[in-house]
Amino acid sequence: MNRELHAFPGGLNLPTHKELTNARSSLITPLPDLIILPLQQHIGTASEPVVKTGDKVLRGQVVARANGYVSVPVHASTSGRIIDIGDYAVPDSFGLKAPCIVIEPDGDNAWFDVKPTADFSSVDPQKLQDVIREAGIVGLGGAGFPAHVKLKEGTETAVDTLIINGAECEPYISCDDRLIREKPDYIVAGARMIRHAVQARHCVIALEEDMPEAHAALAQLVDDDIELIRLPVRYPQGGERQLIKTLTDKEVPSGGLPIHIGIVMHNVGTAAAAYRAVTRGEPLISRYVTVTGDLPEPRNLQVLLGTPVKHCADQCGYREKEGEAIVLGGPMMGMQVTNMHMPVIKTTNCVLVTPNVNRNPEQPCIRCGQCVDVCPAVLMPQELFRHARSRNYARLREYHLFDCIECGCCSYVCPSNIRLVHYYRKAKREIVQEEKTARGDAAARRRYLARTARLAHEAAEQEQEKMSVSGRETDDKQAFIEAAVARTRAKREKQKNADRSSESE
Amino acid sequence: MSALLTALAFAVAIALLLSRGTGTRPADQDHLTDLIDALLPQTQCGKCGYAGCRPYAAAITRGDADINQCPPGGQHTIRRLALLLGRGVKPLNPAFGKSGPKTVAYIDENLCIGCVKCIRACPVDAIVGAPKQMHTVIAEHCTGCELCIPPCPVDCISMLLVTRAGHRIKLKSSTLPAQASP
Numbered sequence: 001m002n003r004e005l006h007a008f009p010g011g012l013n014l015p016t017h018k019e020l021t022n023a024r025s026s027l028i029t030p031l032p033d034l035i036i037l038p039l040q041q042h043i044g045t046a047s048e049p050v051v052k053t054g055d056k057v058l059r060g061q062v063v064a065r066a067n068g069y070v071s072v073p074v075h076a077s078t079s080g081r082i083i084d085i086g087d088y089a090v091p092d093s094f095g096l097k098a099p100c101i102v103i104e105p106d107g108d109n110a111w112f113d114v115k116p117t118a119d120f121s122s123v124d125p126q127k128l129q130d131v132i133r134e135a136g137i138v139g140l141g142g143a144g145f146p147a148h149v150k151l152k153e154g155t156e157t158a159v160d161t162l163i164i165n166g167a168e169c170e171p172y173i174s175c176d177d178r179l180i181r182e183k184p185d186y187i188v189a190g191a192r193m194i195r196h197a198v199q200a201r202h203c204v205i206a207l208e209e210d211m212p213e214a215h216a217a218l219a220q221l222v223d224d225d226i227e228l229i230r231l232p233v234r235y236p237q238g239g240e241r242q243l244i245k246t247l248t249d250k251e252v253p254s255g256g257l258p259i260h261i262g263i264v265m266h267n268v269g270t271a272a273a274a275y276r277a278v279t280r281g282e283p284l285i286s287r288y289v290t291v292t293g294d295l296p297e298p299r300n301l302q303v304l305l306g307t308p309v310k311h312c313a314d315q316c317g318y319r320e321k322e323g324e325a326i327v328l329g330g331p332m333m334g335m336q337v338t339n340m341h342m343p344v345i346k347t348t349n350c351v352l353v354t355p356n357v358n359r360n361p362e363q364p365c366i367r368c369g370q371c372v373d374v375c376p377a378v379l380m381p382q383e384l385f386r387h388a389r390s391r392n393y394a395r396l397r398e399y400h401l402f403d404c405i406e407c408g409c410c411s412y413v414c415p416s417n418i419r420l421v422h423y424y425r426k427a428k429r430e431i432v433q434e435e436k437t438a439r440g441d442a443a444a445r446r447r448y449l450a451r452t453a454r455l456a457h458e459a460a461e462q463e464q465e466k467m468s469v470s471g472r473e474t475d476d477k478q479a480f481i482e483a484a485v486a487r488t489r490a491k492r493e494k495q496k497n498a499d500r501s502s503e504s505e
Numbered sequence: 506m507s508a509l510l511t512a513l514a515f516a517v518a519i520a521l522l523l524s525r526g527t528g529t530r531p532a533d534q535d536h537l538t539d540l541i542d543a544l545l546p547q548t549q550c551g552k553c554g555y556a557g558c559r560p561y562a563a564a565i566t567r568g569d570a571d572i573n574q575c576p577p578g579g580q581h582t583i584r585r586l587a588l589l590l591g592r593g594v595k596p597l598n599p600a601f602g603k604s605g606p607k608t609v610a611y612i613d614e615n616l617c618i619g620c621v622k623c624i625r626a627c628p629v630d631a632i633v634g635a636p637k638q639m640h641t642v643i644a645e646h647c648t649g650c651e652l653c654i655p656p657c658p659v660d661c662i663s664m665l666l667v668t669r670a671g672h673r674i675k676l677k678s679s680t681l682p683a684q685a686s687p
Contacts, residue, residue, distance in 0.1 A: 444547035444648045447629040448557055 003204070003229055006249040008242040010376040011234045012409050014171050014332075016210060021292045022174035026182060026300040029315055034083075035103040035306035036343040037063060037074050038090040042138040043145045044070030049101055055082045058112035060283050063101050072136045072146045076112075077285040077304035080105040089342040091328050093335040093425060100343070103306065114281035120193045125155050128197040128278065135277030136284045136346075140269030141165060141238070142329065144347035147270050153259040154198030160262035162200035163247060164191045164271050166207045166214065167231055167238035170330030173350045175288035176268050178300040180207070180214035183272055188221040190271030193278055195225075198264050205268070206243060208233050235332065236407040240265055242376050254403050289344055291316045293353035294324060303344050309351055310340035318353065327352040332408035333421075363416040371410035371420065377403050381410035381420050388427040393434065396427055404428075538566045544585045548577040549628035550650030552602045557628060565590075573597050577649070579604030608664035609647040610654070614639050616661035623653035623662060 040046035047064035057063055057076040064074040080103045087097040117123060117131050133148035154162075164187065168176040180187055187205070195203045204227045207215050215230060222228050231237055231246060241252045243265065250261050258265055266274075269287060276282045285305055289312060292298040296317035303312055309326065310318075327334040328342075329350055344351075371381035379400055387395040401424060410420040541562035548558070553574040555561040564570035565586070572586040573595050580597060587594045597604055612623070612632070619637040631647045634640030642653075642662075654662050 441547040443646065444549065444629050445542070445558070447631070447646060448547065448549045449559070451628060451630050452557070 003227060003247065004249075005229075005231065005246050007232075007234075008237075008239075008245040008376055009378050010374045010409060011236060011242070012374055012412060013233070014235045014412075016233065017172045017292070018168075018174045018177065018210065020172065020174075020298045021290050021300055022177045022211075024299045026178050026288060026302050027315060028302045029304065029307060029312060031078060031105050031107060031109070031304070032307045032311040033105075034308065035077050035080070035105060035304065036088055036090075036308065036341075037077070037101045037103065037306040038088070038343065038345055039064050039074060039099050039101070040090075041074065041144060041305070041345040041347065042072055043143060044068070044072075046099070047071060047074045049085055049099075051082050051085075051101065053082055053085055056080070056106075057082060057103065058110050060114050060285060061112040062283075063103075066133065070146055070149055072133060072138055072148070073283075074101070075136055075283040075285050076103055077306050078103065078105045079108050079110040089339045091335065091337065091342055091345055091348060093422075094429075095338065114283070116281040117278045120278050121196055123196075123278075125151075125197045125199065128193065129155070131278050132197075132274050135273070135282070137270060137273045137277060138284070138346050139267055140273060140287060140346065140349070141267035142333065142347055142349060144345075147266065147274065150259070150264055150266065151194070151197050153257070154200070154264045157259055158262060159198045159200040159259070159264050161202045161204060161248065161264075162191070162195050162198060163243060163263060163265040164194075164203070164205040164268055165238055165240070165243055165265055166205060166211070166268040167243055168211070169208065169233070169235045169238040170332055170350075171235070172292045172352055173290050173330050174292075175290045175300050175349050177211050177214050178290075179272060179288045180211070180268055181217050184214075184217040184221055186272040186275045187268050188218060188226065189279070190273075190275035191226060193275055194264075194266055194271060200264065202227065204229055204247060206231055206247060208237060235409070236376055236405070239376060239405050239407060241405065254400055284346060287344070287346065287348070289348055290350040291318075291353075292350065293327075294321075294355045295353050305346060306343045308341050308343055309337070309348075312344060312351055313340065313353065321355070324353055324355045327354060332412065333406060360417040362418050365416055365418060368415060370413045370415065374409040374413050376407060376409065377405055379404055384427075385418060385420050385423055388423040391427070391430070393427075393431050396431065401427060401431070534566050538562045540589060541565050541586065544578075544582060544589060545575060546578045546582060546648075548648040548650045550577060550648070550652060551628075552576050554601065571595075571598065574601045576602035576604045577607075607667050608649040608651075609644045609667055610642045610649070610651070610662050611644075611665045612640050612642055613661040613663070614641065616659050618659055620658060622656035622658065626652045626656045628652060 039049065045068040048067045049064045051057060051063045058079045059076060061076045062073045063076050066073050082101060083104045084102040086099065088100040088102070090098045090100065092098065120128060129148045129151045132151060137147040138144045139147060166176055166180055168174065191203055191205060203225060205218060206229045209230050210233050215228065218228055229247065236242055237246065240258060244258055244263055245251055248263065252258050252261060273284050286302055287305065289301050289303045291301055291312050298316055301312055301315060309328065325336050326340055327336050328348055329335060331352060331354065334350065334352060365382055365385060367382055375381055383399050384396060384401055384404070387399065404424050406421050406425060408421050411418065414420060542559050545558040545562060551557060553561040553570065555564055555570070561570060561575065565572060572590065572592060573583050575582050576597060583597060584594050617639050619634060619639060621634065621636050623640060624632045624634055628650060629646055629648055631643050632640055632653060633643060649664065651664060
């Protein structure tokens with residue numbers, strides 16, 4: 001079947017550098033000395049620990065449970081002992097620490113009691129969602145959105161197309177490519193399973209043209225039920241909105257989700273993980289990570305979640321060098337980190353060692369408009385930059401800051417070396433924080449005013465009570481006095497009468 | 506002559522319109538108080554010398570209070586107030602206290618005797634409990650005003666730092682038992 005393709009606006013043709021890693025088979029990383037599992041490895045609420053320091057855990061055992069709907073559990077990636085629950089450095093673009101569960105592996109790698117689900121095609125779609133949620137599966141493409149949420153939306157709305165995203169557009173990264181080549185059956189079966197879960201009419205697996213081996217591997221396995229599409233190489237082709245535009249010529253509305261236009265999209269890694277979770281009962285405890293850049297032996301690794309980045313780099317002969325930078329993720333969207341002891345998490349797709357860091361100082365924006373030309377979200381990056389600098393949140397909203405996918409095209413082309421995306425990320429975080437504070441403030445104001453009103457009411461009531469009590473007392477007294485006076489008068493009257501009568505006698 | 510009259514009529518009309526907008530009427534004052542109140546942190550701590558954020562806002566409107574009397578709001582609030590009122594930014598007046606990170610109150614439930622004094626002090630009804638029953642702070646509603654601390658006869662309330670996620674709280678003083686130990 002031939003599908004007409006449509007180019008998305010903006011974008012860049014970048015040197016891909018995938019040849020460094022995509023020809024070598026992946027290596028299963030040996031056990032590290034420590035496994036550090038952050039409680040927040042996904043978008044949504046952080047998970048809640050269910051283990052204590054000192055507990056023994058087995059591979060695949062839940063160590064933190066989902067906290068709320070948009071949340072997933074965290075599983076132990078290997079068997080061992082919990083040695084700490086506390087704040088550790090985690091992949092975070094602002095270098096903040098976050099709570100983690102730390103496991104000291106015992107080397108046995110003994111599995112927890114995991115149960116596969118029966119043949120998925122006969123299973124209720126709702127049940128599949130629960131299995132996928134319990135397996136802790138989130139989008140492995142980079143954003144880490146809990147997979148079950150997308151599936152749930154898929155069952156509630158009619159889904160036209162399920163897209164399995166294998167368009168690995170970011171330079172250097174080849175982990176999806178390697179995964180497809182090594183485990184094509186997982187992906188095709190996973191795609192069929194997710195299709196069953198959301199009851200999609202069409203199913204598409206999308207790859208880029210520079211992945212011929214992956215295409216060949218998948219082509220052997222797919223039937224007429226799945227369309228296998230090759231896309232032109234252009235960054236950011238693998239972006240959710242860009243890929244939808246290319247495949248269907250539809251645009252996801254601003255602030256909307258793909259499901260609003262009848263589309264569900266999952267990364268190939270997510271499909272493979274979902275397949276493992278359902279057919280083998282294995283939760284998400286490992287992933288493919290590309291370790292590349294300025295290293296003696298760049299290659300893809302199969303890494304247990306929680307493995308320190310340093311340990312992964314060591315497998316590729318990493319030696320620390322002066323002036324280099326470590327980037328988690330690709331050169332466009334990745335974050336530079338200073339601490340290599342932070343762990344690989346569910347969304348870590350690449351460890352990039354790069355000698356050429358952009359150290360040129362930022363210069364003033366000259367309004368050349370190159371960023372506008374390359375923006376795939378059709379935004380005006382120079383205006384966003386201006387308002388982000390002056391913290392004009394209202395204006396940032398007007399210019400649709402939250403439609404920015406942080407692809408980094410604008411920063412890449414900027415002749416003034418402005419790290420535009422950094423400003424946007426910061427502004428987004430500040431706005432979210434601001435809104436949260438505003439909500440809290442409004443609640444506090446409501447409670448304060450309610451209390452003030454209640455106290456005033458109570459005081460008024462008391463006053464009233466006092467008034468009426470004292471009023472009753474005075475009335476009584478008055479009556480008492482009057483009665484006494486009346487009695488005395490009557491007595492006197494009687495006396496007078498008696499006197500008069502005695503006088504008259 | 507008629508032109509002169511028309512001009513006069515215009516002048517009178519404009520003068521009338523202008524006099525409506527001078528902000529001296531009670532309704533305008535209320536509106537300004539609302540705007541000021543919206544910028545205050547709603548801690549209701551009374552550190553500014555007034556009974557709460559709204560009374561302080563009203564005092565600013567009347568011209569009785571300055572804009573640099575709110576320690577929980579700190580420099581951020583002063584800047585925003587200055588922008589709203591068209592005044593210069595000035596540093597926080599140290600006479601009213603120091604600005605710091607947001608904290609929430611925590612009641613050590615082993616020590617609480619159930620005297621209800623903190624509950625009466627809380628300006629936002631964030632403490633639950635009953636006489637001779639253990640009390641506890643609803644962290645979500647606590648504004649960190651510290652008004653519950655002085656009334657407590659057994660000193661069982663401490664202020665904890667709120668982390669960036671807001672979900673969890675960290676120890677500030679060491680009066681608390683650490684993470685539940687086995």
